[in-house]
Amino acid sequence: MTTSPDLTTQPRYRHAAYGGESRVLRNDALRVDVHRRTTGWGWAELTAPDGTLLAVLDHLGEVCLRDSPVPMRLEAAGIAAATTHELAFDVRATVVAEALRGTSFDTWIGSPFTGPALTGRVTLTLDPADARLRLHYVLESQQDLYVRYLRGPWLRVGEGSFGADRDDAILPGVEWAVGREWTSGTDWFRDPWAMRVTPHRTTVAVPVMAVSRAGTAVALSWEPDQDCTGWFSMRREHPQPVFAAPNLVERRDGSLLGLMLPEARDGAGDGWHADPPMELHRGQRIELTAHVSVVTGRSLDAVTDWVVRNGLPEPPAPRWPIEETLHRIAEAVTTRLWHEGRGYGTAQSETDTFRREPRFARAYLDRFPDSPHARTMAEQVASLAPEPEPGTDALLAEGRELLAHQRPDGSFGFDPEGRHWRKDDFLVARDLVAPMGQPGDTALDLSMTPAIRLFELAALTGEQEFSAAARRALDACLDLHRPEGGDFWETPLHAPNLLAAGHAAIAYELGFGLFGDPRYRERTAHWLRTLLAFTHLWEPRGMPMTYNTKPCLCSSDWYFANWVRDHVQWEVLTTFALAAEHGLDLAAADPLVDWRRYQEGVTWAAVRWLLDHRDDTWRPHNLPASLDLYREGRFDMCLPDTHNATTGLYGGMAIMPDIVAVNLLDLLGDAG
Incomplete structure (x- = not known):
C-alpha cells in the first residue's frame, strides 16, 4: 500500500473544482484517490482494481445552518498527517463571509459568522489488505449554532460512472429494492409511509447499507448507538442513515449512502433537513465513525460480510431457565388456553378456531412425562376426537x-x-x-x-x-x-x-x-x-x-x-x-453463519415477548374488545403478534405460544 503525491491524477468526478493536488491510498483490493479542491482538501474517489469508479466521497463533512445562506463544506488547508495507510486532515467549515469578500456578493450578502462554525480532524484509514476504508470524525463547534444538518460520510455510489444502474440495494429492516425499483418508492407502500430516506434509527435492523452492480457491492456501516454529541442534559444524538437509490435526495444520477446529524425523530418526510434544527454550543464535541466496504457479490453479501466481521450478537438472556419456560407455556396451554370440548386457542373472538392439540404437545410429553402439566395435557388431548389421518387415496x-x-x-x-x-x-x-x-x-x-x-x-x-x-x-x-x-x-x-x-x-x-x-x-x-x-x-x-x-x-x-x-x-x-x-x-x-446461535437468539427474543398483563405492554389492534381478557390475565404467556420498533410496545393479536415451545424443545435437544 502507498500514499504519495500524485500531481498527474485527473479526477473523474465533474462536480468539484480540482485544485491540482491528490494523494493516493491503495492496496490490491481498492484505490482511494483523495483530491484537493481549489478551496482545500478534500473529496475522494473509490476505484475498483478493474478501474471502475465505484463511488465518490463528496466531502470531508458539510454543515447547513439555519442562519447561513449556503451549506458549508469542511475542508483542510493541508494534510495534517500521512502514513502508508492513513491520511488525516485538520478541517474547518467554510466561512461564507471570507469566501465572498472582494466579490460582487460582498456588498449585499451579510453572513453573521466571522469565523468557522466547526473545526476538527477527519481521518481516512485504508485496511492494509482489504477493500475497507475507515472514516473517523472528531469535530468541535466554535459557535452557538442551529444546525439543519451536519453530514459526515456522504457516498455517491455510481456518480460519474454507472450512475443509478444497479442490481439491488439493501438497508436491513427498511429497504430491499431490486432492478429499477426506487427505494422510498410506492411499490410496497403508500405515502406518508413510503418516504424512508431517513428512517427512524431504531427501525434499522443491521447498521449497514449497500448498493450492488455487476458483482460488486459498495457498503457503508456505522456504530448505530454511538453517542455522537450531546450538551449537558440535552438529548444525545446518534448517527442518522440517509439511503436513496437512486439519489432522490439530491436528484442526481447515482445512489446515496450517507450519515448525518441530527437523527430523525419520526422517520417520515424530509428528514435530511431538521426542523426544528439541532442546537450545538460553543466547545461542543462531535464524533462519528464509519466504514466503507467493497464486497464481491450483491447487497446481501455486504450484509453477510458485516455479520461475519462483527459476529452474531449474544442471544438475549433467558427470561427463565429453558425447562421452566416450557413448563410455564404448558401451564398456560392446559389452563387459560384450554376450552373444554373445543380444544386449544386464545378465544379472542367468536370466529376463533381451536386446535386439537398444541404443536409441541407430543414432544413435550415425551420429554417431560412427569411434569406437573403432562397428565393434564395428555388427558385433554385424549378427550378430543382425533383428527383423522388422511388415507393414501386422499x-x-x-x-x-x-x-x-x-x-x-x-x-x-x-x-x-x-x-x-x-x-x-x-x-x-x-x-x-x-x-x-x-x-x-x-x-x-x-x-x-x-x-x-x-x-x-x-x-x-x-x-x-x-x-x-x-x-x-x-x-x-x-x-x-x-x-x-x-x-x-x-x-x-x-x-x-x-x-x-x-x-x-x-x-x-x-x-x-x-x-x-x-x-x-x-x-x-x-x-x-x-x-x-x-x-x-x-x-x-x-x-x-x-x-x-x-x-x-x-x-x-x-x-x-x-x-x-x-x-x-x-x-x-x-x-x-x-x-x-x-x-x-x-x-x-x-457454516459461514452460526445458524444454531441465530435460532437460539430469535427463540429467546420470542420468550422476551411473552405476555404478562402486569407489565401492561400490549394493546389489541383489530380486536379491541380483547383488552379486558388481557387485563384478566387470560393471555399471559401468549406470543403477541407485533412489537413496535420505535415505542418498544407490543400489539396485535395474542398468538398461541406453542411455536415458541417447539423451538425451545429443539434447542433443549442440543443441551442433552
Missing part, C-alpha cells in the same frame, strides 16, 4: 391437485380468488387502492410452499412424480435473489418477505437431501442469509430488540400496518420449527 388426490396447478416451467401462479383465498384483504386493497398482486403472477413463496408439500407427499405415498414436480419448482426459482410472496393474503405479492425466505431454505434443503444437487445446498445458504436482512442484530440502549424480526418490508393492504416499524416473531420461528420437524440441520447448510 394424499394422492392432494398431490395431483397440486400438479394440476403447476405451470410448464415448474412455478406456481397466484390465484387470489381461488386456492390462495385466505381473507378479503387483497380484494379490498385492489378495489380501494391498487392490486397487491395480479392473478397469474408468480413469486418465490408461491412455488416453495407447494414444493415442500410435494416432498412430504412423495415421502408419504412413494409417488416419485411428486418429488420430480417439487424439483421442477426448485429449478424454476434458482435464479431468484430476493424472497417474495409470503404473507400474500395481506401484503404486496412481490415485497421482500421473511416467510418466503424461510420456506425457500427448507424446500431447497429437502431437495438437496433427496437429490444431492449442490446448487440446492447453495440456495439453502442463500435463503438462510436473506433472513439477516429482516433481523435486528443490535438494539438501542434501554429498548431490548436484538433478534426481533420484520416479517416483510412493506405495508399491509397499502395502509393498515407498517412492517418497517413493526416486528413479528412467529414467522422466523416457523422456519426452524419446520426444519426440526423434517430433521434438517440448517446449521450444516451454511
Whole structure:
C-alpha cells in the first residue's frame, strides 16, 4: 500500500473544482484517490482494481445552518498527517463571509459568522489488505449554532460512472429494492409511509447499507448507538442513515449512502433537513465513525460480510431457565388456553378456531412425562376426537391437485380468488387502492410452499412424480435473489418477505437431501442469509430488540400496518420449527453463519415477548374488545403478534405460544 503525491491524477468526478493536488491510498483490493479542491482538501474517489469508479466521497463533512445562506463544506488547508495507510486532515467549515469578500456578493450578502462554525480532524484509514476504508470524525463547534444538518460520510455510489444502474440495494429492516425499483418508492407502500430516506434509527435492523452492480457491492456501516454529541442534559444524538437509490435526495444520477446529524425523530418526510434544527454550543464535541466496504457479490453479501466481521450478537438472556419456560407455556396451554370440548386457542373472538392439540404437545410429553402439566395435557388431548389421518387415496388426490396447478416451467401462479383465498384483504386493497398482486403472477413463496408439500407427499405415498414436480419448482426459482410472496393474503405479492425466505431454505434443503444437487445446498445458504436482512442484530440502549424480526418490508393492504416499524416473531420461528420437524440441520447448510446461535437468539427474543398483563405492554389492534381478557390475565404467556420498533410496545393479536415451545424443545435437544 502507498500514499504519495500524485500531481498527474485527473479526477473523474465533474462536480468539484480540482485544485491540482491528490494523494493516493491503495492496496490490491481498492484505490482511494483523495483530491484537493481549489478551496482545500478534500473529496475522494473509490476505484475498483478493474478501474471502475465505484463511488465518490463528496466531502470531508458539510454543515447547513439555519442562519447561513449556503451549506458549508469542511475542508483542510493541508494534510495534517500521512502514513502508508492513513491520511488525516485538520478541517474547518467554510466561512461564507471570507469566501465572498472582494466579490460582487460582498456588498449585499451579510453572513453573521466571522469565523468557522466547526473545526476538527477527519481521518481516512485504508485496511492494509482489504477493500475497507475507515472514516473517523472528531469535530468541535466554535459557535452557538442551529444546525439543519451536519453530514459526515456522504457516498455517491455510481456518480460519474454507472450512475443509478444497479442490481439491488439493501438497508436491513427498511429497504430491499431490486432492478429499477426506487427505494422510498410506492411499490410496497403508500405515502406518508413510503418516504424512508431517513428512517427512524431504531427501525434499522443491521447498521449497514449497500448498493450492488455487476458483482460488486459498495457498503457503508456505522456504530448505530454511538453517542455522537450531546450538551449537558440535552438529548444525545446518534448517527442518522440517509439511503436513496437512486439519489432522490439530491436528484442526481447515482445512489446515496450517507450519515448525518441530527437523527430523525419520526422517520417520515424530509428528514435530511431538521426542523426544528439541532442546537450545538460553543466547545461542543462531535464524533462519528464509519466504514466503507467493497464486497464481491450483491447487497446481501455486504450484509453477510458485516455479520461475519462483527459476529452474531449474544442471544438475549433467558427470561427463565429453558425447562421452566416450557413448563410455564404448558401451564398456560392446559389452563387459560384450554376450552373444554373445543380444544386449544386464545378465544379472542367468536370466529376463533381451536386446535386439537398444541404443536409441541407430543414432544413435550415425551420429554417431560412427569411434569406437573403432562397428565393434564395428555388427558385433554385424549378427550378430543382425533383428527383423522388422511388415507393414501386422499394424499394422492392432494398431490395431483397440486400438479394440476403447476405451470410448464415448474412455478406456481397466484390465484387470489381461488386456492390462495385466505381473507378479503387483497380484494379490498385492489378495489380501494391498487392490486397487491395480479392473478397469474408468480413469486418465490408461491412455488416453495407447494414444493415442500410435494416432498412430504412423495415421502408419504412413494409417488416419485411428486418429488420430480417439487424439483421442477426448485429449478424454476434458482435464479431468484430476493424472497417474495409470503404473507400474500395481506401484503404486496412481490415485497421482500421473511416467510418466503424461510420456506425457500427448507424446500431447497429437502431437495438437496433427496437429490444431492449442490446448487440446492447453495440456495439453502442463500435463503438462510436473506433472513439477516429482516433481523435486528443490535438494539438501542434501554429498548431490548436484538433478534426481533420484520416479517416483510412493506405495508399491509397499502395502509393498515407498517412492517418497517413493526416486528413479528412467529414467522422466523416457523422456519426452524419446520426444519426440526423434517430433521434438517440448517446449521450444516451454511457454516459461514452460526445458524444454531441465530435460532437460539430469535427463540429467546420470542420468550422476551411473552405476555404478562402486569407489565401492561400490549394493546389489541383489530380486536379491541380483547383488552379486558388481557387485563384478566387470560393471555399471559401468549406470543403477541407485533412489537413496535420505535415505542418498544407490543400489539396485535395474542398468538398461541406453542411455536415458541417447539423451538425451545429443539434447542433443549442440543443441551442433552
